[in-house]
Amino acid sequence: MPLNLVPALKNGPRVFAISSGKGGVGKTTLAVNLAYLFAEAGKKVLIFDGDLGLANVDILLGLIPRYHIGDVLEGRCRLEEILLEGPAGLLVLPASSGFASLTHLSEAQKLHLLGEFEELTAGLDWVFFDTPAGISENVLYFNLASQERLLICTPEPTALTDVYALIKVLYRRYGVKRFHLVVNWVRRPNQALEIYRQLLRVIERFLGSISLNFLGGIPFDRQVSEAVKAQRLLLSLYPEASASRAIRKIAADLSEVDIRPFEGGLQFFGRKIMGVCA
Numbered sequence: 221m222p223l224n225l226v227p228a229l230k231n232g233p234r235v236f237a238i239s240s241g242k243g244g245v246g247k248t249t250l251a252v253n254l255a256y257l258f259a260e261a262g263k264k265v266l267i268f269d270g271d272l273g274l275a276n277v278d279i280l281l282g283l284i285p286r287y288h289i290g291d292v293l294e295g296r297c298r299l300e301e302i303l304l305e306g307p308a309g310l311l312v313l314p315a316s317s318g319f320a321s322l323t324h325l326s327e328a329q330k331l332h333l334l335g336e337f338e339e340l341t342a343g344l345d346w347v348f349f350d351t352p353a354g355i356s357e358n359v360l361y362f363n364l365a366s367q368e369r370l371l372i373c374t375p376e377p378t379a380l381t382d383v384y385a386l387i388k389v390l391y392r393r394y395g396v397k398r399f400h401l402v403v404n405w406v407r408r409p410n411q412a413l414e415i416y417r418q419l420l421r422v423i424e425r426f427l428g429s430i431s432l433n434f435l436g437g438i439p440f441d442r443q444v445s446e447a448v449k450a451q452r453l454l455l456s457l458y459p460e461a462s463a464s465r466a467i468r469k470i471a472a473d474l475s476e477v478d479i480r481p482f483e484g485g486l487q488f489f490g491r492k493i494m495g496v497c498a
Contacts, residue, residue: 233344234479237270237366241382243353245374246404248276249444250467251350252306253455257471259310260455263345267306268337269315270351270362273323277350278314281306282451288316292336293329299336307453311344324357334365354382355389363390367479368398370435374405375415384422387430397430400477402470403437412437435473438466 238251248271255267269277269289278285287302304312325333341347349362363369369390373383383401390396401419403412416434423430441463447454455464 233264233266233341233347234477235341235347235349235365235367236370236474237349237351237363237368238370238372239351239359239363239386240353240372240379241355241384241386242373242376242379245353245372245379246438246444247353247372248280248350249448249454250372250402250404250438250470251348252277252280253453253464253467254471254474255310255346255348256307256453256455257468258346258475259306259308264309264311264343265346265348266311266313266341266344267348267350268313268362270349270358272315272325272352272358274352275315277312278304280448280451281310281312281453283312283314285314288314289333290316293325293332299333299340303340307456323352325361330361355386359386360389360394363396364394368400368477369396370400370402370474372402372404373415373419375403375407375411380415380419384419387423387432388427391427391430398433399431400433400435400474402435405440406437407440433477435470436466438463438470 238247238254240247251267255265259265267277269275272289275285275288283304283306285302285304287297289302291297292299292302299313302314304314306312349366351359351362353359371383371386373379387399401416403415406412413434415437416432420432423432439462441461443458443461444454444463447457450457454461455467458464
């Protein structure tokens with residue numbers, strides 16, 4: 221089913237960070253399938269593997285990178301030289317695996333990365349940062365360098381608690397007030413909505429005025445794990461799976477989100493957050 225997608229912003233792409241408080245909740249699977257949907261619809265899309273020390277995106281897509289983000293930060297190549305092309309022309313910026321030093325970027329590295337990234341995004345319609353789980357410096361960095369934040373959790377109490385912790389840090393430290401929520405691994409009708417309302421009640425009680433936009437739930441579907449094992453996209457391998465249908469609806473809703481452009485571009489915005497995330 222084709223998506224009815226809004227056009228890109230006139231002065232740059234629509235930039236989303238996809239995050240979760242807890243690992244293992246299906247964040248990267250959602251990120252790559254969303255990115256693929258927009259690419260399949262004819263948009264120019266880039267997905268940035270923000271888990272800089274533990275690469276996942278290229279693995280899920282069955283891609284083999286020659287270079288990674290560590291090579292860029294060490295000055296051995298440019299960001300554009302490590303780009304990979306995935307299904308439907310989807311562009312992928314791969315992370316590295318087993319490089320603990322990349323989990324804590326210095327201020328100089330952050331500025332260098334944002335400077336090159338701004339050049340790279342020219343002509344793109346959508347950019348998705350697939351961030352690490354948790355509330356590490358890199359997670360906060362990619363969330364602050366985005367226009368919008370899409371959070372994913374599951375019905376597990378720990379996943380709900382951890383995603384609330386991420387919202388709390390971004391709000392109390394940096395004044396971020398707008399988020400979008402997807403609930404994964406839903407096993408019964410209305411469960412996703414119940415989880416959303418539960419989280420919203422906690423937010424209203426302890427944090428106050430925050431916008432949490434509910435994008436829906438994704439049902440538990442064994443075909444998701446089968447696609448992961450095959451290193452194939454769920455939407456291409458099992459397009460009619462219940463999870464695939466849910467992700468298509470999320471993508472359609474996501475395309476209608478009203479986004480205000482960055483003032484001065486990504487690099488300007490990035491310089492504003494250096495004192496926060498350095």
